[in-house]
Amino acid sequence: MDxxxxxxPLPVFVTLAALIAVxxxxxxxxxELAVVIGIMTVFAFALAEIGKRLPLVRSIGGAAIFVTIVPSYLAYQGLIPGAAVKAIGGFFSDTxxxxxxxxxxxxxxxxxxxxSVLIRGFAKIFVPLLAGSVVALAVGTAVGTATGLGLKHTVFFVVVPIMAGGVGEGAIPLTIGYASIVSVTQGELLARVLPAVFVGNLTAILLAGLLSYLGRGRPDLTGNGRLDAGAGPDLLDAAEEPGRGAAVSVQQVAAAGVTAVTLYLAGVLAHSLLDWPAPVVMLALAVLLKLLHGVTPRLQQGSRFVYEFCLAAMAFPMLFTFSATQTPWETLVKGFSPAPLVTCAATVCAMAGTGFVVSRWVKLHPIEGALVxxxxxxxxxxxxxxxxxxxDRMRLMPFAQIATRIGGGITVTLALVAAHSVGL
Structure with a gap:
């Protein structure tokens, strides 16, 4: 059971799989909800375990890749029972x-x-992050247009998804916004952008390995996990997270959950009245609440639990269900053609390379700046x-989270505003 x-737990998983089979x-x-949860759990976590254990693939986020891509193929080939696909698809759409x-x-x-990390960290990496994003947009758009992808397709379906912040926090909210602009289903749109997300991530991993190798040969370019190039204390040395490791009460978790629902409904209302994208409004309100000291330590602890619970328990089942029921396999395959692959690689290389150069100007270690x-x-x-x-720079995770979450949120916001203005 451990x-x-x-x-x-393994015995429970085997029993659950046998029950679903029967x-x-x-x-x-x-x-029925219990049946739907059982189906999603068995398939999603089985595929995630396979992805975690495959050589090479496990080093590039194999679990998330497997759960996001393979169900679409399995459903396409009829390897997931039709009744199961219908059950989870109906639940997914109706609820x-x-x-x-x-x-x-x-x-x-x-x-x-x-x-403090949110404010000071964003201030530290703002210049290289902004410069890298602008150069990546320019280079990626130029390469994609030159290879025949077209200007709009390159920007909105290749370059922007790379910088959107992942699948659950980036590509899905992005395609929800896209779907409100064009008469195309969100599943079809997600299938178009997923290859760019995966290839961009893979390119960034390969570049990270090369930067680490460069740091071993050129120690003057790296702080070995320290971002600031100055002699004073690093930002992370002084950063404190109130309540980290403390027990979390049910009330704290409930308060955080209801806060999230409230901000989401505010986004829904803004979309209904003003036609603003709901995920963007929700993100902006969350950041504003944080900056205005509206988050007490107990709410911060509860929010951390809600976030970590969703990533651990809900992320893979959600990705599996969306892939199996909403993502057409044929559209997904088209995204892995040579032109998008070259465009993705050029975009990420331009971003990291710009971060490397600009970091010197703002007194950050170039390798750490490029990694973030x-x-x-x-x-x-x-x-x-x-x-x-x-x-081998896990110490930079708080800065990486700022680049991914805040940077991705800003990217999604600007992209949806631009898409509303110029069309897709």
Missing amino acids: LDIGIV LTATDHITG KVLSLFIAFVIVGSILSMDR TGTHSGMGGAGDIAILTAA
Whole structure:
């Protein structure tokens, strides 16, 4: 019982899988919530475990890649029972559970961040992050247009998804916004942008390994996890997260959950009245609440629990369900053609390279500055872990989270504003 498949004890997982198999064989698969949870749990965490253990793939966020891509293929080939696909698809569409998941992830991640790291950290990396994003946009757009992808397609479906902050926190909110602009389903749009997210993440991981190798040969270019190039204390030396490691009460978790729902509904109202993208409004309100000292230590602790619970228990089932029921396999495959691959690689290289150069100007270690800037093209939290692990610089995680979450949120916001203005 202490050996898990994902979050599920092995004997429980085997029993659950057997029950789902019997229900399928006896034609008793229904849309009941318990049945849907069982189906999502078995398939999602089984695929995640496979992705975690495959050589090479496990080093580039294999679990998230497997759970996001493979279900689309399995459903396409009929390897997931049709009754199971129908049950989870109906639940997914009728309940809008993805919107609630996005609310918990976005709001929980922002409210749980240490305020001093949020403010001072963003101020530290703002210049290389901004410069890297602008150069990456210019280079990626030029390469994509030159290879025949077209200007709008390159910007909105290749370059922007790379910098959106991953799948759950970036690509999904981005495609929700896209779907409100064009008469195309969100699943179809997500299938178009996912290859760019994956390839961008892989390129950033490879660059991280090369930067780490460069640092061993040129110690003058790196702080070995220290961002500031000056002689004073590093930002992370003074950063404190109130309540880290303390017990979290049920009331704290409930308060954080209701806060996330409230901000989400505010976003829904803004979309209904003003046609503003709901995820963007929700993100802006969460950041504003944090900056205005509206998050007390107890709410911060509860938000951290909500965020970590969603990543551990809900992320893979959500990704599996979306892939199996909403992501067309044929559209997904088209995104891995040579032109998008070259464009993705050029975008990420331009971003990290600019971060390396600009970091010198703002008195940051160039390699650390390039790594943090490069995490802006990472696949969410899992991508940040993979990138920083490849460079052996996990100490930079708070800065990476700022680049991924805040940088990704700003990217999604600007992209949706631009898409509303110029069309897709």
